[in-house]
Structure formats: C-alpha cells, structure tokens
Amino acid sequence: MKSFDLSFSPRHEKIVRQLAALFARENCPVYLVGGYVRNLLLGLPPADLDIASPLLPQQLIETARQSGIESVHLVNPTLGTVLLEIDGEKIEHTTFRKESYAPGGGHTPNQVWIGATLEEDAQRRDFSVNALYLDLQKRQLLDPTKRGLEDIQRRRLRSARSSAEEMISDDALRLLRLVRFACQLDFSIEKELFCAARCYASQIQAISKERIAAELKKILLSDTAYTLKRTQPAARKAVVLMETMGILTQLIPEFDGYRTLGQCKYHKYNIFLHTANTVGLTPPDLVLRYAALFHDVGKVIVWRENGRMLGHDKLGAEIAARRMPLLGVDKRTTELVCRLVREHMYDLNGKARESRIRMKIQSMGYENFSRLILLREADFLGSGYEQKPVETAEKFRTIMEKMQQEGAPMQIRDLNVTGNDLMQYYGIQGRQVGEVLQALLHECLLHPAQNKKQNLLRLAGRYIRS
Structure with missing residues (x-):
C-alpha cells in the first residue's frame, strides 16, 4: 500500500x-x-x-x-x-x-x-x-x-456501502455528485455503481431545482476545480456520463433520441457525441457551456417533423428558455444562453456583409458575441471534420476587434450627443428625439469616426428632414 x-x-x-x-x-x-x-x-x-x-x-x-x-x-x-x-x-x-x-x-x-x-x-x-x-x-x-x-x-469511485444500489437510491442528488466527482477528479466509476445510477436515474426528479442548478454548475465547470492531466476534457466527460446514466434525458427530455441522429456530410458524429465534443471544446464559461449543451437540442424534433434540421436553432432557443428555469438556472444566464443558441447558425456560409455583422455585434454586446465566436469554433471542431482556423469565427473576430479599436458606440449613451442637445438645436421633442438618436447610433456603428458632437448635430438634420 x-x-x-x-x-x-x-x-x-x-x-x-x-x-x-x-x-x-x-x-x-x-x-x-x-x-x-x-x-x-x-x-x-x-x-x-x-x-x-x-x-x-x-x-x-x-x-x-x-x-x-x-x-x-x-x-x-x-x-x-x-x-x-x-x-x-x-x-x-x-x-x-x-x-x-x-x-x-x-x-x-x-x-x-x-x-x-x-x-x-x-x-x-x-x-x-x-x-x-x-x-x-x-x-x-x-x-x-x-x-x-x-x-x-x-482513482475510482465506489459506494461507501457494500450495496451501491442502496446508497444511490437513498438520495438522488448523489447521481449528480457522482458525475461531478468523476469529472473533477478524473476518476473512473465502478461498474456496480454506474449500473445503480442508471437504474435510479429517474429519481433525479425528486431533487429541488436549486440543488440541481448548483450541481450542474459545478459539473459543467468541473475542469476548473483542479489542475490535472486529464484523459479527456472534463466537460465532455460530464455530458457523456449524464447521457449514458440516463440523467440528461430526465433533465432535458427533448434530447431523447439524439444518439440515433445527426451523422451526415457535415457531422462525423451523432448529435449526442457532437454535443459532448462541443461542450468539451468550449472554454470554462457557464453561459458558453450551457449554450454548447443546448445548441442542437432542437434537431431531433425538427427532423421528426420535416426530415430536415432547418429551424433547429430557433426551436433549440425555445427549448432552452423553457427547460433552464426548470433546472434552477437564473434568468440572466438563461437569456444569454438562449440568444447564443438562437444565433449559433448565423452567417454559416460566411456571406454576411460587415455592416450586418456590426449590427449583430451591437445587438448582442461584445461579451456575448465573443461567446458566439467561441461557440462557432467549438461547434465546427466538434463535428469531427473541421480544423482551426474556422473561417467565419475568424471573420467575426476580426470585425469585432476592428469595432473595439475604432471605439464604435454600442448604445445611445455612447454617442457624443444627447437628446437635450437635439431638442435645443432643432426644437424637436418626444418620440422623434429617440428615433433620431437611434439613426445616429446606426450611422456611428458603421462609421465610428462620425461620433463627434458637431458631426452628429449636422447628421441629425438629415434624419429630421426625412
């Protein structure tokens, strides 16, 4: 010993x-x-x-x-x-x-x-x-x-009791703790304990959503617990374990059947393995990891309905919006995740003009658009066919960095002119003030150098006359 x-x-x-x-x-x-x-x-x-x-x-x-x-x-x-x-x-x-x-x-x-x-x-x-x-x-x-x-x-997890089934059946939170420790410590799971977990996976429904949210956070970020040389990305291992134990479809029933679909000329793996790969390839950010988990959750349903994957991004966002609160995830995290899921197919063919991408960046904000870039890279690399650099991700990153260097205004408050300035200069009021400010914001988004007070007051006249 x-x-x-x-x-x-x-x-x-x-x-x-x-x-x-x-x-x-x-x-x-x-x-x-x-x-x-x-x-x-x-x-x-x-x-x-x-x-x-x-x-x-x-x-x-x-x-x-x-x-x-x-x-x-x-x-x-x-x-x-x-x-x-x-x-x-x-x-x-x-x-x-x-x-x-x-x-x-x-x-x-x-x-x-x-x-x-x-x-x-x-x-x-x-x-x-x-x-x-x-x-x-x-x-x-x-x-x-x-x-x-x-x-x-x-480096193995076994029940503290001789009966793994008895230990697991007592308290269903141990299902998630089992996944967490296996991923945080990079431990294997004894066969008897794994089989017991599969047998009692449905009991996860007895656990409060607050406790589920707390454990899922630790599970999805399990690679941040300790610095270890791991056999595989901890977050990927987490998805694989939750799925093969039957926990994932208990928590998110819309994943049912995703082991049998998804392999095509764009994807080497089925939806399950692609999802696990994508989650594992993302940096340790909770919003990003949840987005990677949910990004293809709509595929099974749309495929069954019309034989195509078209629209899975929109449906996936709807599923995430419905399921995440039931998992105890807070409103802000849910909103950010849903936006990423909804946008993860954006400009897939790389044909969007820079002006459109600037508008998308403005609507999402730098932080969440940065996540979209990372999600795009993980999604492509997780398909099994792509390698870095991912062309559209690089395109997005280049445009975003250019906007940041230019100081492109992201909100009306970033403009170097105020509503009061417009009212005093042009005598306008009410809703028209807001409309002109919005038009100026769009103008400066595309041409940040125009964000100077005198320039903006001059440009405002164009929108007022129109």
Missing part, C-alpha cells in the same frame, strides 16, 4: 492542533473527514474543513466557548451540525449519526439518529473516497469501509 503525505499547510496545522486540543478536553477523538482528507491524499488543494466526532452538539458548543472560541453555533439540530470559526476558518462539525431515507430519492433523510459509531457514520456517506477519517490527535488514517484507500490509489 502506498504511503501518503498527511502534512498540512502551516495555517491549517495550527487549526488542527487547536481542534485536537479542544476535543481532548472532553477525552474525545476528533476526525477530519470528507473532501479534505481525500484531497490531502491525492495531493490536491484542500477542500472544506469538515470534522466529525462522537461529541454531541451542545457539549461541543459549551466546550468551545469555555476554550475561548466565541464563533460557534448550532446550524442544523436535526443533523447535529455545529459551525465553528477558528482564525477566520469556518469548520463544520457533525456528530456521528445514522440516517434512513424514504423511498423516492429525496435529498433529506426522513430519520436521523444522533450518536452512532464511526463505522455507522461512514456507512451514511456516499463514496468510499469521501468516507476516510483522519484522527487529528493520533494523526492516524482510518478506512472504515476498507475500500477508500484502494479507490484513492486506483
């Missing part, structure tokens, strides 16, 4: 010593648990400081206060969770407990027994690599499931 480095940073070493001394006052062991121990063994940056012990919540609160720790309070009486703060570091303590869940996969246990053994506490956890305990007083590593250390070495 490989030996592990169990040393802490100087700051955490100091905190760990304080915790060991605090629990020693009660003649009680205390264990570092969960992600912190896992990451320590893997040589990754530390996760949250979570500790566990047999000490009851009220006992810990009293002992902590007697020891001079003022920031300590009960967070969840049902789960026996206490939050302490030492040297600015938040530490969550849970008393050893057992749990049971009602059928259906709801995240919250229906029964909790505070006061269990360490072995029983380990059995309530999800994966073996998250059920390792580091005794802070003896500096001894414990593996109560007798599989956690082996799985760390093999």
